[in-house]
Amino acid sequence: MSVRKLVCTAAVAAFLLTVTAPAGAVEQSQTDQADALPFMPAPATQVWATRTLSAQPGQQQPQFLRLDIAQLTPRFVTSDSPGTVKITGKIVNVGDRKVSDIVLRLERGESLDTEDDLRKALREPAAAEFVQPNFTKVADHLEPGQQKDFTLEVPLRGPEPTSLAIEQPGIYPILANINGRPDYGGQARLAALSTLLPVLGVPGGETRGKPGAPAKLTVLWPVADRPRLVRLGGPGQSELVDDELVTSLSATGRLYGLLQAYEQVISSMSTSMCLAIDPDLLRTVQAMSTGYRVRGAGEGKGKAEAKLWLDRLGLAVKGRCVVALPSADADLVALNRVKLTNMRTLALTDGPKLIQQVLGVQPLPDFVWPEDGVLDQSTFDELVTPQPDQKYAGMRSVLLDPTGLADAPGTAPVGIAGQHPVTAVKVDSMVSDALQGSASRPRTLSGVTTPVESQPVSVQNALSVLVFRAGWQGDGRNVVVTPPRRWNAPLSEMTEFLNAAQRLLSSGYATQLSLEELTGSTPSVTNAKITYPPEAGAREIAPAIADSVTQQSVELSGIVASMQQEDSEHAAPADLADPLWLGLLRAMSGAWRSDEEGARSATYISQGELNSLTGMVGVTPPSSPILLGSGDSPIPVTITNKLDVRVTVRIVLADTPGIRKLDLPDQVLPARGERVVRVPVEVLRSGRFPVNVRLTTPEGVALGDTVKLEVSSSAYGTITVIVTVIAAIALVLLSGRRIYKRVRARNGENGGEAPSIENVTPEKSSA
Template sequence: MSPPRRPRGVRRLRPPRTTRTTRTTRTSGAGVVLALVVGLVGLLLLLASPLAVAAPAAPAAPRADPPRPVEVVLDTMAPRVVTADGPGELVVSGRVVNRSAVTARDVGVRLERGAAVSGERAALAALEGQGSGATVRTPTVEVAPEIAPGTEAPFVVRVPMGGSGSGSLGLAAPGVHPLVVTVDGALGSSAAGRLGAVRLLLPVVGVPGAGPPAAPPVGRAAAVSLLYPLADRPRRVPVVPGAPTLLTDDELAASFAPGGRLAGLVDALGRSAPLGSAPARSVCLAVDADLLETAQAMAEGYQVRTPGGTVLGVGAVAAGRWLDAVRTQARGRCVTALPYAGTDLVATTRGNRPDLTAAAITTATRRVGDILGVEPVPDTVWPAGGLADARSVADLASGGTRTLLLDGDVLAGTPPPGALARLAEPAGEGPTVVALDPVGAEALGPRAGDDDAGDSTSPAGTSGPLAAQDALGILGLRALDTPDGDAPAVDVLAPPADWAADETEAGALLTGIADLARLGLARPVDLGALVGPVVATTPLPRATTGSREVAALPEPLVARAGAVVDRQRELLAATERDGVGAPSPSDFVEPLTDGVLRSLSASWRGDPAAQDTQLGAVERQVDELRSLVRVVQPSGSYSLGTNDAPLLLTVENRLPVAVRVQVVLEPTNGLRTAPLPVVTVPAFGSRQVQVEVEVTRAGQFAVDARAQTPGGEPLGPTARLLLRSTAYGTITVWLTASAAVVLVILASVRIARRVLAARRDRRSRRRHRRGDPPTGGGTEGTDLPTRELQKR
């Protein structure tokens, strides 16, 4: 007997071993988790142990040098430039500050003078405190028998300039001498020794009482030009059009206020270099358009980002007054525009973005002229720090730059005579190069080099007193040097863009130029006259850029910034002014390009995190602008009764300008669409777009729709459309027709079979009536059953 058949739809039970397998799998999973936990705990214990290998940590911030136990602070020195008709003694005043935890005993101060320096190498060595040693030491003047911890003691030292006595400096001829103010004493129970020192350069252009030095012939005196920077690091954050100005901090409020750095630089011009004076003829203002725009925006009210949120800025009044003072001082003076926000032109070149290089220059020149109402020196570029390589020079030359202000160390070999030359590269008539004084730049910038004793400091590059003293020494050195060629020397001093000098020190440098001009040792000339049309057509010696490696911002960040600019330009190309009096598209798109240039500022060299923060803010702003143009998400679904029913979509524009938009439906199975035309959506408005579609299947499915610019840049978020189709598409019709053909064929076959069977039955009956034997030769007993079967 056969086994009973299993009913249809009832599955045979799996053997019990499958269940055991599942249980084993779960047990193995728990074991894996337990092993991971044990391994993690062991790893933590290993990392906590002293023998653990530490993971690479993020680079730490530069650590400030610890304060010196005893600090020597100089307040004044008179005279700053020794002349034949000046006072006969040098007066130095200052303070000795005890920052240690023990008492300083038997503290005294004395002066040490070195031999006059000659040449650039000796000058650089003197600036770094690496001179050959003191040739004159004055007697020690007592400061205080004891200076308690945390207190200070003032001092004044008076020393005769000339004479051969032990109490004088022993000056006998003009020259520039290293001068060291040394403080001796004992700290606590230690032995007496040197507690601290400050090094300076003392320019002597005439010995008091010995008569003035012979001035060079007319026209042979060294030309002196001073680039006077008014710049700061970028602080603005991109905001939506119409929103208040937002700054990263409010440090500019103090800098613009009386006594601040930027206010002091502008005030020094009015007091020490009034129009028509010798210093005024040597000064060329180097102005950053971003700083001017920031001051202009601050004057109208601004906000500051703080850890606790956004607050109102407090420097609106100071910013307005400072900007007015700059406009006043700029009238009638030489003015040149710095690259916008200090853009790193070397980085934009290495990142293959000449468009950003050109934007940084043209934008800066145009806006400096518009805000100050002056005409900047045309086609002149001062790269950040005066540094450039061969590629960036070629980019600038191809962009129309005719004059480059470069650090003398960038040029191959020694700077050309007269500090003016014609670049040999690129091929052909290259731009004029002005070789900035590299020793003067060293004298004006901060430096941390110590002398052999390791306890000598320099006020150069700080905001404190005597910060410009070394620069006065370099000016005296250039004025006293005899030029080698027929052409007189040209000394172009270029302080750092963020020059820290206060009003007193900036004024002292300007006064020093006036003293040299009065004595006939210097001929003030501004940059505009130096590179004017006459000089531009004069044959100049050839110069080439050297192989010096120039640091720049990372190329990946430049590439990222270039991608942001490309998106901005695509968005700008799709916008247009919406009627008379409406805002221009550039009013809200160009500020984004400004933000990209601020993120490429050379101020962020060595600080990629700061640049990433700046650029990230611009990227978010671009995304926010793009999100204001979108396909409105429908609240329900679309029901399509035919295969060619249209869809009605709404495009919304919340920008203050009109935008040309193209709606795109993502490819979807069962739906075909033709490319849609570009439509213009008005400002703060919307427009309905009819989309012709062809449905090739029935049912419910989703389609993504988005808006984009005519160039293909996505705009706003994607809208998801739900479609419900009851129409028969071409595929459904084809399937129906095919099924009908199959049914017809099957029916025809069945009919044919019945016809053939009926014919055979009729033939069999006729043969039986006539007595014919059955077909196949069977017996008579088999004929009746056969006929019965045929009847059935």
């Protein structure tokens, strides 16, 4: 028997998005029952790449078909749902050969009745071969590049050959299975979608009974983005790193969708819904609404979109629950590791004030939701400590993932004991992780790294888990749902998830619980402890980035220490420094976890803004060489301050052979002022000297550029004069000593008689 080329593709198809995965093995079909090989379908929470028998390890997997699913209805089955499941989409030939006999069927597995079973299904696809209906033909064949639209409608129950045979409520794994026969190969599974279908009630059949104690639902809806602001200024003067927010704020964009989904349900879920807003995003959109520029691209184009979105956000949050994320969604643990206490405090105090100012609503006080929902013990201890001088009252409630707590049974809030007790609210990790998918927690299979997953498939799985919590775990548990910080699901998927929550609430399977009630409750468990998972530490901001931000913070602190407000009409040092501190926070944003390149780019931006500030104070180059008239003539140096604050500076002359700098006190430069300072020096020799001079703060932070001065001197310095005099005296003494010796020698030749002056004759020089 010749070696059959077995090649398959598996696709996790997003509802409204498209993803593709290579296939794994041959599947039995109606026409080909032989040589069936194990196949792992594309799971609900990640895209897997599996190997065929003909592929060698490390080889690129061939792909033939792509399955694009546009719609699955119903997404959540109840007794009043239609009696059929309908999927629509298209099949695309993405390979290099014709594929024939293309057929499709929906398969299902056994109901997942326990939490462990459901968690396993979120990690990898559950078996869906319990019911395998007949295939339905989709196309006779597809040439490379061709595509075919399809609609498949199958009964939920009944004896029909295509029925899913669902007779009882449950959470069912389902599999959309595409078979085909590529040229030079046999019939095989070439594309598949694996996901979960929640059935709370079977149409015309059994309905799941309501629990004695309904689940208590709380949804924290994040409105955040990665940092984009470079510089904040007046109308038309602010600068962004790019103009991508225009798309996100427009009618089909991500941030617009988040706001619209919230608006659609807030009237019926006003108690359980709470917005979590990144203050830096709010600051950025506000700057855009007054006109702005894009670095390297001129005027920004999103002024109208920003103003509309900001106005709608302001209307939507009036009288509603709002929490402030750390400004720029700063990584609090990373800030604490490098001892940037002032920046950590700024991250927590900046947001509430800005939200109050821009939106007119007071965020939930003393509440923190850290990145990934975890804190280490050191950061936790710092956060709960009040800092009255910095107007920080300390954290009194915190939202944490269950992996960030120990000795914290159940789902109710727990107390963390200490000098300042804290109430810890626990996220429902199964629902929230299903929404998160594998985008931030990539897994591997057989050495193949999984690509970023399709969020809409994650929404379907999270919806299924939410139904399981309400319908199968009727123990009055708290279900606190937190979508990913920068959630990128389409509006239709967000709406599907919230609509499912609404239906659970309206049917009595769940009830609303506000975040304020959770944080204000008195915990029955008060001895919970903070834990920090190792995988969270591995995702922190890279040490090289943190070191760069630390160095910049030292420089900025030194500059601020040298500043003073001139008078009430001039700026205060904080007016100039605070935007730079916020820029440093952007470089430490949690958005850069596992994205070192993005963090590095942010540090370059913050360093550039810091250099712009220090460049406003410096030495003005002279227009001509400087001529010194004497050895102790001072060197005139012109120093300039273009800032709107008074600055104390130190003039630093580089070591120069032939010139010695004498002591000079620090100089105070007035705001927007210039001074000529005569720097005392001592010239050690005559000649021309290149003298490098620059300014620093008293703490040593460099200001402006180094300026080279051309200094000329024909005068002798004091030391030179002293050396010359000493040399002259030594010459006279040595000459006198020589004459004395000669006189004594001549006396010896005359028998000891002192010769008269007349008898002393000069010696004749020898020829």
